[in-house]
Amino acid sequence: MIRDLATNDFFYLLFAARWTVALAVVSIIGGSLIGVVVMVLRVVPIPPAKWLAVAYIQTIQGTPLLGQLFIIFFGIGVLGYDVSPWIAATVAFSVYSGAFLGEIWRGSVQAVPKTQWEASASIGLSFLEQLRYVVIPQAVRFSIPPTIGFWVHLVKNTSLASIIGFIELTRAGQIINAATFRPMTVYLVIAVLYFCICFPLAKMSERLEGKLRVAR
Amino acid sequence: MSLVEIDRIHKSFDDLEVLRGVSLDIDEGEIVAVIGRSGSGKSTLLRCINGLEPIQAGTIWVDGEQVNAPETDLRKLRQKVGIVFQSFNLFPHLTVERNITLGLTVVKKMAVEEARKIARQAIAQVDLEDKLSAYPDMLSGGQQQRVAIARSLAMSPKLMLFDEITSALDPELIGEVLRVLAKLAEDGMTMMVVTHEIGFARNVAHRLVFMHNGEIWEEGAARAVLDNPKTEELKNFLGSVLI
Numbered sequence: 001m002i003r004d005l006a007t008n009d010f011f012y013l014l015f016a017a018r019w020t021v022a023l024a025v026v027s028i029i030g031g032s033l034i035g036v037v038v039m040v041l042r043v044v045p046i047p048p049a050k051w052l053a054v055a056y057i058q059t060i061q062g063t064p065l066l067g068q069l070f071i072i073f074f075g076i077g078v079l080g081y082d083v084s085p086w087i088a089a090t091v092a093f094s095v096y097s098g099a100f101l102g103e104i105w106r107g108s109v110q111a112v113p114k115t116q117w118e119a120s121a122s123i124g125l126s127f128l129e130q131l132r133y134v135v136i137p138q139a140v141r142f143s144i145p146p147t148i149g150f151w152v153h154l155v156k157n158t159s160l161a162s163i164i165g166f167i168e169l170t171r172a173g174q175i176i177n178a179a180t181f182r183p184m185t186v187y188l189v190i191a192v193l194y195f196c197i198c199f200p201l202a203k204m205s206e207r208l209e210g211k212l213r214v215a216r
Numbered sequence: 217m218s219l220v221e222i223d224r225i226h227k228s229f230d231d232l233e234v235l236r237g238v239s240l241d242i243d244e245g246e247i248v249a250v251i252g253r254s255g256s257g258k259s260t261l262l263r264c265i266n267g268l269e270p271i272q273a274g275t276i277w278v279d280g281e282q283v284n285a286p287e288t289d290l291r292k293l294r295q296k297v298g299i300v301f302q303s304f305n306l307f308p309h310l311t312v313e314r315n316i317t318l319g320l321t322v323v324k325k326m327a328v329e330e331a332r333k334i335a336r337q338a339i340a341q342v343d344l345e346d347k348l349s350a351y352p353d354m355l356s357g358g359q360q361q362r363v364a365i366a367r368s369l370a371m372s373p374k375l376m377l378f379d380e381i382t383s384a385l386d387p388e389l390i391g392e393v394l395r396v397l398a399k400l401a402e403d404g405m406t407m408m409v410v411t412h413e414i415g416f417a418r419n420v421a422h423r424l425v426f427m428h429n430g431e432i433w434e435e436g437a438a439r440a441v442l443d444n445p446k447t448e449e450l451k452n453f454l455g456s457v458l459i
Contacts, residue, residue: 115301115303116305119301119305119306119307120307121290121294122268122368123319123368124292124294124295124319124324124371125319125322126291129322133318133322134318138307138308
């Protein structure tokens with residue numbers, strides 16, 4: 001039975017968009033925590049730490065996100081644990097984000113001149129103190145455009161969670177489209193909703209950059 | 217025992233040997249100027265003393281601690297050895313005051329108020345009392361270099377290393393930095409000064425070291441060495457610097 005599109009369908013999409021946002025926010029937080037650790041392991045002057053971080057980054061960056069999602073959702077299920085789509089999606093996206101954010105931040109840290117490391121070492125700061133007080137505050141400025149660029153990319157990639165049955169914006173659209181068969185309208189509305197989430201992020205990037213320039 | 221004892225050290229960057237068996241002692245209160253062409257190893261020698269550059273052979277002792285021994289806590293040692301760089305290397309995201317107090321509060325675990333008091337004393341030594349709340353990029357090169365000196369002094373080091381600290385400055389700003397050095401010299405600070413300012417070396421340094429090809433080529437009382445160079449290399453160097 002094909003029915004007509006109704007106003008309720010729009011609200012259904014809007015509510016589903018909350019889950020897209022929730023998924024993105026949790027994954028950004030989880031990914032940032034992993035990313036900081038990956039970045040530190042990547043820049044610490046201990047070779048095994050670096051190998052570990054590189055192995056992680058290469059594995060995640062070298063395999064499709066969809067595959068990672070399947071492995072966590074179905075793979076852990078095979079081991080006898082029941083994983084909900086929400087848990088599987090947030091874990092997969094956090095693990096995925098951690099690798100990319102770690103690399104972005106590693107690059108930003110390495111863009112800070114070596115002389116800043118020398119000057120801070122010379123007054124007796126330890127490696128982690130150098131990072132915390134001298135290098136990271138300067139690296140943040142370099143990292144803003146690529147970090148927020150990645151966030152935007154992640155928001156859109158959360159649509160992959162629809163494949164493991166998590167009802168976020170894209171999955172909600174599929175459900176409505178199946179009932180109404182109005183793909184053009186439904187997917188245009190979805191595109192606009194994604195844009196409404198991503199556009200403020202991009203704007204935030206500009207504002208943050210401007211602010212940090214003033215505050216050095 | 218001297219404050220600094222450098223014994224036959226060798227240092228290479230890959231295949232390039234930049235220090236070939238250098239030995240040098242610096243007594244407490246002594247001011248040693250190091251001159252030489254670029255690439256002669258003088259800056260590298262200085263950077264080895266606070267462990268910024270590892271060495272491949274020989275030993276360096278600073279205040280009874282061996283710099284290149286694995287068990288040495290370089291963080292502790294560096295609190296005793298201040299270094300000032302050619303390119304200032306202030307922390308651009310921090311105010312002048314925070315540049316100076318960072319080491320005090322983080323490394324020496326000092327209370328903020330106490331650290332600020334020391335910052336005020338240190339900044340007074342370089343005559344920049346009114347710049348405490350400025351950011352480095354609001355200052356001239358000479359002022360930035362003086363802040364860098366104050367940052368080192370605040371840690372109350374036993375020894376100060378100066379790595380061509382006037383080389384990046386406009387000529388009219390060199391004087392204000394050298395005056396700070398001269399004042400430190402009067403106060404009895406032990407200093408090792410890598411410099412191209414021959415006049416400064418003659419007037420302030422007790423001892424002069426001329427480096428050539430990674431070795432100490434000539435050394436002795438500053439005036440004596442400058443007035444009566446014994447080797448062709450030093451004669452040529454002085455000729456090319458003075459003209």
